[in-house]
Amino acid sequence: MGNKRRIRIDVPALTRVEGEGSLTLKIDQGRIEQLQLSIFEPPRYFEKFLEGRAWHEVPDIVARICGICPVAYQMSAVQALEMAFDITPSDWVQRIRRLFYCGEWIQSHALHIHLLALPDYLGFDSVIGMAAKHPEEARRGLALQALGNELIRLFGGRSVHPVGARVGGFHHAPDAGTMERLHEKLQQLKPEAQALTDWCSSLPMPEVIDNFISVAMTNATEYPFHTGRLASSEGLDISAQQWEHYFREEQAPHSTALWSFLHNSPYLVGPLARLNLNTEHLPASITSRLKNKGVNFPSQNMFHSMLARAIEIEIAIEEALAISGNYHLPDSPYIEVTPREGVGYGMTEAPRGLLWHRYETDAKGLIHSARIVPPTSQNQARIEQDLQHSLQAYGLDHSEEELRLHCEKVIRNYDPCISCATHFLQLKLERR
Amino acid sequence: MKPFGEKPRIAVHKFSSCDGCQLAFLNLGGDLITLSQRVQLTHFLEAGLDAPDTPVDIAFVEGSLSTPDEVERIRKVRDNSRYLVSIGACATAGGLQALRNLDNKHDEWRDAIYAQPEFISTLEHAHPIASEVRVDYELWGCPINSRQLLACINSLLFGVPPFDNSEKLCLECKRQQKVCVMVTEDKPCLGPVTRTGCGALCPSFGRDCYGCYGPSENTNTASLSRRFAGIGLLPDAIARRFLLINSASPAFNEAGLAVRAAGEEKDGQ
Numbered sequence: 056m057g058n059k060r061r062i063r064i065d066v067p068a069l070t071r072v073e074g075e076g077s078l079t080l081k082i083d084q085g086r087i088e089q090l091q092l093s094i095f096e097p098p099r100y101f102e103k104f105l106e107g108r109a110w111h112e113v114p115d116i117v118a119r120i121c122g123i124c125p126v127a128y129q130m131s132a133v134q135a136l137e138m139a140f141d142i143t144p145s146d147w148v149q150r151i152r153r154l155f156y157c158g159e160w161i162q163s164h165a166l167h168i169h170l171l172a173l174p175d176y177l178g179f180d181s182v183i184g185m186a187a188k189h190p191e192e193a194r195r196g197l198a199l200q201a202l203g204n205e206l207i208r209l210f211g212g213r214s215v216h217p218v219g220a221r222v223g224g225f226h227h228a229p230d231a232g233t234m235e236r237l238h239e240k241l242q243q244l245k246p247e248a249q250a251l252t253d254w255c256s257s258l259p260m261p262e263v264i265d266n267f268i269s270v271a272m273t274n275a276t277e278y279p280f281h282t283g284r285l286a287s288s289e290g291l292d293i294s295a296q297q298w299e300h301y302f303r304e305e306q307a308p309h310s311t312a313l314w315s316f317l318h319n320s321p322y323l324v325g326p327l328a329r330l331n332l333n334t335e336h337l338p339a340s341i342t343s344r345l346k347n348k349g350v351n352f353p354s355q356n357m358f359h360s361m362l363a364r365a366i367e368i369e370i371a372i373e374e375a376l377a378i379s380g381n382y383h384l385p386d387s388p389y390i391e392v393t394p395r396e397g398v399g400y401g402m403t404e405a406p407r408g409l410l411w412h413r414y415e416t417d418a419k420g421l422i423h424s425a426r427i428v429p430p431t432s433q434n435q436a437r438i439e440q441d442l443q444h445s446l447q448a449y450g451l452d453h454s455e456e457e458l459r460l461h462c463e464k465v466i467r468n469y470d471p472c473i474s475c476a477t478h479f480l481q482l483k484l485e486r487r
Numbered sequence: 488m489k490p491f492g493e494k495p496r497i498a499v500h501k502f503s504s505c506d507g508c509q510l511a512f513l514n515l516g517g518d519l520i521t522l523s524q525r526v527q528l529t530h531f532l533e534a535g536l537d538a539p540d541t542p543v544d545i546a547f548v549e550g551s552l553s554t555p556d557e558v559e560r561i562r563k564v565r566d567n568s569r570y571l572v573s574i575g576a577c578a579t580a581g582g583l584q585a586l587r588n589l590d591n592k593h594d595e596w597r598d599a600i601y602a603q604p605e606f607i608s609t610l611e612h613a614h615p616i617a618s619e620v621r622v623d624y625e626l627w628g629c630p631i632n633s634r635q636l637l638a639c640i641n642s643l644l645f646g647v648p649p650f651d652n653s654e655k656l657c658l659e660c661k662r663q664q665k666v667c668v669m670v671t672e673d674k675p676c677l678g679p680v681t682r683t684g685c686g687a688l689c690p691s692f693g694r695d696c697y698g699c700y701g702p703s704e705n706t707n708t709a710s711l712s713r714r715f716a717g718i719g720l721l722p723d724a725i726a727r728r729f730l731l732i733n734s735a736s737p738a739f740n741e742a743g744l745a746v747r748a749a750g751e752e753k754d755g756q
Contacts, residue, residue, distance in 0.1 A: 100584065174535055186520050198516075204514055212691070216507060
């Protein structure tokens with residue numbers, strides 16, 4: 056063995072990620088000669104066919120960018136269009152949006168942990184093999200995933216491409232009895248979520264400390280879902296309107312997704328970045344349990360990402376309990392919208408991180424232009440940077456199989472959603 | 488139908504799509520484990536199974552064909568599969584991304600989005616799977632749901648062709664005794680021409696169906712277009728109703744383009 060060998064590892068189709076990507080790694084004389092994460096998910100040109108569509112069609116269209124996080128797309132879009140039309144939805148709508156969003160975090164994080172990430176750490180190819188050896192953990196994960204889906208269905212009718220959200224609010228408000236049943240269910244599953252966090256915090260993880268920049272929304276009063284400002288671990292503090300002045304996207308030959316930089320540096324978005332910038336909103340009960348396990352946030356270890364997702368499931372259940380416990384039926388679940396010519400920006404925290412939208416509308420409310428920046432294209436540069444760093448730390452003299460598995464673990468820390476990442480800004484828009 | 492072996496093999500393939508129809512599998516919960524005991528899942532990238540070329544009894548295909556590579560790949564899938572089932576609007580009708588077929592805007596769109604369009608290899612048009620290879624059964628919907636999927640798998644396992652319900656959404660809506668949003672609120676509901684399957688979700692939330700399950704049997708789109716005009720929709724807005732998620736399905740495509748052409752003629756007068 057040793058570092059004299061020449062290795063080429065091709066992972067032509069990454070598994071347990073959403074969408075299509077591949078990885079090329081060339082090692083020569085113990086040095087990484089080439090390392091490329093390629094996204095070959097074909098572009099679908101959403102931002103172009105949004106042009107000319109009516110404002111009320113946008114939530115149904117953008118949901119189809121991603122089957123795993125349609126709620127995030129709908130929430131960023133309605134926020135941007137409400138800004139363009141200068142309307143402010145009621146407090147009821149704002150709380151219920153938060154609740155709706157909790158459903159998506161719970162289902163998406165539970166799906167990621169159990170079906171996509173955990174098999175790596177327990178030595179299985181898929182959840183199917185894992186379920187045979189760890190039936191209780193698999194059952195718990197699928198129950199949490201089902202809880203998230205059920206919450207989305209209450210307001211959306213279905214959990215994939217839900218139909219309940221509209222600009223100005225929701226089409227429909229569930230009755231108090233339905234909400235009580237949800238509340239009970241959340242209470243039943245709260246201990247399961249705690250058990251999941253405790254279990255994840257006890258799994259042995261590589262100790263790789265890396266010096267990355269975290270970017271996430273922050274909020275003075277609560278953990279951020281869909282309201283707040285954008286912050287970074289280096290002191291950034293901006294509104295959604297200012298995003299284009301600080302961030303820049305570019306294209307690489309080996310990828311159909313665009314790469315995003317903050318002041319020319321890669322940065323991290325997603326659960327770990329959110330936790331790092333919002334530790335003051337962590338419930339004390341979670342913090343003390345983590346301390347007992349010897350885990351502290353903020354953390355610069357990317358392998359704490361899975362644990363961060365488990366913690367966010369707990370946070371989302373706490374939030375959902377609080378909101379559903381104070382539920383009342385509104386006079387109307389939405390406010391009427393009068394379209395006008397305008398520009399609006401929206402940003403919310405999708406399960407995988409910041410999701411930023413910008414729309415320009417004409418006087419009739421038809422979309423004149425659209426720009427969407429999904430979390431995975433923001434993480435793309437960071438993933439390559441991380442692979443470089445963590446492969447060196449891991450040691451390049453491991454076997455090809457071990458190197459490949461390690462690369463895949465590193466990539467899955469980001470829960471890349473490649474369907475999301477592959478569509479694209481309109482570069483021309485920036486110069487306006 | 489010839490019976491399957493003891494443990495039939497199933498593959499799930501993804502083409503250009505949002506991954507949402509694959510969730511009909513991944514959201515099955517405990518049933519996913521039961522399913523994996525009754526059949527052998529061989530290929531399903533998102534679930535961690537990577538064996539695209541293994542011959543299978545049933546291949547489920549999500550997504551539309553939108554690159555030259557995808558056209559090559561679907562031929563291999565067809566060669567390796569006894570039954571091929573397309574799942575969802577993208578695979579059965581081209582999906583939202585087929586909107587680029589309407590005005591032949593592909594090159595213009597690509598060049599507007601990518602600074603270096605030479606790195607991008609996509610086809611002019613996004614096509615349904617059946618445009619390239621034989622498709623044995625279709626599951627419509629954007630997205631399909633787990634109920635549809637399990638009904639299809641169970642039928643095939645029992646050796647009977649899956650029942651393909653193409654009745655109109657209106658019938659389901661009536662059975663649920665929902666109040667009609669078009670009759671009572673003048674909302675431009677596509678229920679009279681849309682295939683059933685979703686459970687009448689939009690009308691039960693008081694909103695008009697937007698046709699995500701595609702065209703039903705015997706669509707009378709011309710009559711529905713006149714009704715939409717009667718409740719005040721301009722031709723452009725009527726065309727947009729038909730030309731959305733299933734814009735490349737023949738019934739909606741023709742209906743949308745007919746209204747568009749009539750509108751343009753009127754403008755020209």
